[in-house]
Amino acid sequence: MAFVHLHVHTEYSLLDGACRIKELPRVVREMGQTACAITDHGVMYGAVEFYKACKDAGVKPIIGCEVYVTPQGRSRLQKEHEFDSESRHLVLLCENETGYRNLSFLVSAAWTEGHYIRPRIDQALLREHHEGLIALSACLAGEIPRRLRNGEYEAAKAYAVEMGKLFGPDRFYLELQDHGIREQRTVNQGILRLHQETGLPMVCTNDAHYLRKEDAETHDVLLCIQTGKTLDDENRMRYEPRNFYLRSEAEMEALFGGYEGALENTVKIAEMCHKDFVFGKYHLPEFQLPEGYDSYSYLKKLCDEGYRERYGDDESHRGQLDYELDMIRRMGFTDYFLIVSDFVRYAKGVDIPVGPGRGSAAGSVVSYCLRITDVDPEKYDLYFERFLNPERVSMPDIDMDFADTRRDEVIDYVRRKYGADRVAQIVTFGTMAARAAVRDVGRVMGLSYADVDAIAKQIPQRDGNKSITLERALTLSKPLRDMCESDPGVARLIDTAKKLEGMPRNASTHAAGVVITKLPVVEYVPLSKNDDTVVCQYEKDTLEKLGLLKMDFLGLRNLTVLDDAVKMLQEERPDFRLEDIPENDPDTYAMLSAGKTSGVFQMESGGMTDLCTRLGPRSIEDITAIIALFRPGPMDSIPQFLESAKNPEKVRYDHPLLEPILSNTYGCIVYQEQVIKIFQELAGYSLGQADMVRRAMSKKHVEEIESEREAFLHGDKERNITGCVARGVPEKTAQIIYNKIYDFAEYAFNKAHAVSYAVLAYQTAWFKCHFPREYIAALLTSVLNNTDKIKVYIKECRDSGIPLLPPDINRSTDRFTVEADGIRFGLAAIKNIGRGFIQTVMREREEKGPFTSLHDFCRRMTGSDVNKRALENLIRSGAFDASGARRSQLLRVYETVLDAAANRQRQNLEGQMDFFSMAAEDGGTQAEEAPLPDIPEFTPQELLSMEKGATGLYLSGHPMDAYRDIVRRLQIPAVGSITQDLAQENGPSRFADGQQVTLAGVVASSKTKTTRNNSLMAYVTLEDETGSIEMLCFSRTLDTCGSYLREGEAITAKGRLSVRDEKAPQLMCDTAYPLANAEAGLPEPARGARPDRQEAGEVLFLKFPSLEHPSLRHMKLVFSMFPGTTPVKMRMADTRKIYVTRVLLHKALVQEARDTLGEENVVVR
Secondary structure (H helix, E strand, O other): OOOOEOOEOEOOOOOOOOEOOOOHHHHHHHOOOOEEEEOOEOOOOOHHHHHHHHHHHOOEEEEEEEEEEOOOOOOOOOOOHHHHOOOEEEEEEEOOHHHHHHHHHHHHHHHHOOOEOEOEEOHHHHHHOOOOEEEEOOOOOEHHHHHHHOOOHHHHHHHHHHHHHHHOOOOEEEEEOOOOOHHHHHHHHHHHHHHHHHOOOEEEOOOEOOOOHHHHHHHHHHHHHHHOOOOOOOOOOOOOOOOOOOOOHHHHHHHHOOOOOOOHHHHHHHHHOOOOOOOOOOOOOOOOOOOOOOHHHHHHHHHHHHHHHHHOOOOOOHHHHHHHHHHHHHHOOHHHHHHHHHHHHHHHHOOOOEOOOOHHHHHOHHHHHOOOOOOOOOOOOOOHHHHOOOOOOOOOOOOEEEEOOOHHHHHHHHHHHHOHHHEEEEEEEEEOOHHHHHHHHHHHOOOOHHHHHHHHOOOOOEEOOEEOOHHHHHHHOHHHHHHHHHOHHHHHHHHHHHHHOOOEEEEEEEEEEEEEOOOOHHHOOOEEEEOOEEEEOOOHHHHHHOOOEEEEEEEEHHHHHHHHHHHHHHOOOOOOOHHHOOOOOHHHHHHHHOOOOOOOOOOOOHHHHHHHHHHOOOOHHHHHHHHHHOOOOHHHHHHHHHHHHHOHHHOOOOOHHHHHHHHHHOOOOOEHHHHHHHHHHHHOOOHHHHHHHHHHHHOOOHHHHHHHHHHHHHOEHHHOEOOOHHHOOOHHHHHHHHHHHHHHHOOOEOHHHHHHHHHHHHHHHHHHHHOHHHHHHHHHHHOOOOHHHHHHHHHHHHHOOOOEEOOOOOOOOOOOEEEOOEEEOOHHHOOOOOHHHHHHHHHHHHHHOOOOOHHHHHHHHOOOOOOHHHHHHHHHHOOOHHHOOOHHHHHHHHHHHHHHHHHHHHHHHOOOOOHHHHHHHHOOOHHHOOOOOOOOOOOHHHHHHHHHHHHOOOOOOOHHHHHHHHHHHHOOOOHHHHHHHHOOOOOOOOOOOOOEEEEEEEEEEEEEEEOOOOOEEEEEEEEEOOEEEEEEEOHHHHHHHHHHOOOOOEEEEEEEEEOOOOOOOEEEEEEEEEHHHOOOOOOOOOOOOOHHHEOOOOOEEEEEOOOOOHHHHHHHHHHOOOOOOEEEEEEEOOOOOEEEEEEOOEHHHHHHHHHHHOHHHEEEO
């Protein structure tokens, strides 16, 4: 007797399955079973990974899927909730290659055509694509079990017979399961009867969702993460009884031994299934060639033409070009280069900015001649073998940067050229990293936020240049170990998190990855949909192993910035081109050395700025080194690098042969290319051999590295390696050099990538240095949707002495533009103003001249997308200030003016225009313009508040302007400097979680909430000119400082930083006092709010359900924040009694009351 599990859910049944693929085959093998299936819910994400893991463990893999099927008689295209909200389950297993292709097609169609709540197929699709598939009737959610549960035996029988005919003899099985669920016994009795009456075979499964019986608790936690519940929630999803694990053959025989063939058929099915994946065979799309050429001759023609354009009559690099072309031909990648060259040529032909290079492709002369890259590999000592190694045949990997606003145009071109069904994007998975797993599990276990936060923060962010694991964190973090040893609850939390750590949490779309195939993509891999994007269900590494052409189309904002800056400059200098930028401009390097790096590509983080000032870059090579060094790992060698750069006399080389290799980096090993060159020059390796050793070192393959040491020292005749000693390098010196390489190889950076980005960094720096108006205007346009970034660049604009001109309805375009007096604010940055409307405004101005007044604007723009909210925001932002009218006047009349314009247009359309109105039209617009009311303008503070409300920014100044001297004297850090430092990819350099800081800024918003213990807390947003940060203020702080936390107040706040992986940093506020009194160290007495912050009215009426209702307790706490004299009358709905208190009638208080009680229960009179 034998048994095979044919119904198994891995971690790719997202947040439902917990059979980890890495462990699954080993557990199967240990139970004495020889085969196993994968049947995840509606997806095939893990099929190839499962296949490889099984093959490595000596277990036969069976590829399958538990698909969702529409109810009988319903089409996958029908999507009505009443009939289609519940789909049926069906297990499909691949018998052969045909079955795999059909299953891929079915799963793909379920996502691309049938998705409604879940990805669904229907009977019509099954009839067309059932060949090569074996079907099982599935769990209680299957069509047949469902009908048997409902007492519809004849309907179940008819459906079973239909499915038996559809799939054919021995291809449809009635599935038996027994987890101790009462309904399963009913279903199993019905299945036995069906078998007896129809002859359809039976098979038993266990619908395994976790590996071992003891994993049930971990799986329970996983389900809670999926559903957002806690373990103590009685009304939650459960898998009970806890028997959904990989049962042994003996356990299955005890349950199903009495069912004819149920166990034997598991083995029979396993023996029928034979699906193997082929790795390393390439499926490149065919490039359409001009007549008279084959792929190689056409590639050579393009390269020869490019060589002449790049190098002219200099033939010294011809040999390298020929060598690379021959290598590309022999490795079979000519079409690959033609495909990339073609879409890059297209992009440049339609003026889509393309990056100078990315990754190791910049090391190829072929790429340079084809203009795929714009970095000369010969000039910067870059090596082709780092990109395409003849010692290790693998698909080239060319990633391309395009302007972020036009990247999709290139992908669309590729779709048009090769066919939309032959191009797809790629799935990627968000996984539960160490800290995230702890937070998820802690929430599920019902632990408090503060307790879980304290535990999670003991986990280091990274382990060198690798992601941290909980196992490693326990080794590195003594506080975490102490917590586990002293508290069983923490130990249980960490132990459970370790079991879930690394599991996929959600599927999303890879930011850049695109697959291009010869046949439709679905012929190779299954597809799914993320939002409206069709993606391959296999990750990028798997696609490469299957031989599919995968490349990254990345959108780079800085390319858009440069392009916009160039176009603005060309309005004054039509002949200017980006290529005209001189390479060694001393003013640009002086600017970088002075730390003026805001807005410079790759250089604007605090750490990079600091490194720039300490090094003082003098060349592209220096910028390249900065980019390569500022990462975890290499950062440790920065002090030595700086010391050698500042003091060249201190540079020492272990051997003279190292000097030409390391001189550009002051004697330090920084790049992978340097490691390769050392092996070549000192030990006689070929560049391909040297790159193989470098790879082994970077991956810490210890045995391979130690065996290679002997070859490095004394050579290897079989591989034609001479060795250091034979080339005159003393053995002791060679040992020292090898050890240094080994220590740093893991961190050495790809110079080809670094130099490509250094070129781009230099170009942005040059523009900022010499044409700051154009460059900063382009920067501002590029971050229109990021208010914090706009604040940073506006500050940069002002610090550079460039005036920021307010929005102007007659001068502003959709973007920030350059004028003689400064940079003009773009209308697209105003809230509720769409780009289509702006384009209409610009056309109207161009065709009929500038708008003379608000009346003129409304008259001419009526019929467009203009509405009262948009018009109000234009006024509030100052866009009509140049008309001479005050904002107070315009806000008083704008609704009337807009309504009158709309009525006039309606009358015109209805033919009601009379002789006099026509005369007025001919005579101008003055007659119809009502005079503006003679009222005073708002205060400067009120105008600032309006601008903030309309744009998210203060335009005509900033409330903090009056406090700059105080902030400087107190040495208070800018909010932006903290948030930017904490957001650095390589980790913060100045600030840290738990650090005590003092901040200064204006309260932008304040939102209160009642905690579980009925105390009050507030979420307060504090902002200055550089950015904003959320402050958490608890009751102790609110009791003493709550009256100062009103919107618009300038305050100084003290507290500690709280940094969480998935959230923006926060300040846990201890104290907050008026900034005006900060130097005195004493808070000023609580005072009333500014007039613009007070609600107009004499009495506040509130209606509460009862005296005991939580809303009353909450509002009493809110009242304590707003002491004042305005009466509040509180009526209890149950008793109709009225209670009275007094408050400051602040807008924030009234809004809080409306949010808490509902608009209808709050009245101000």
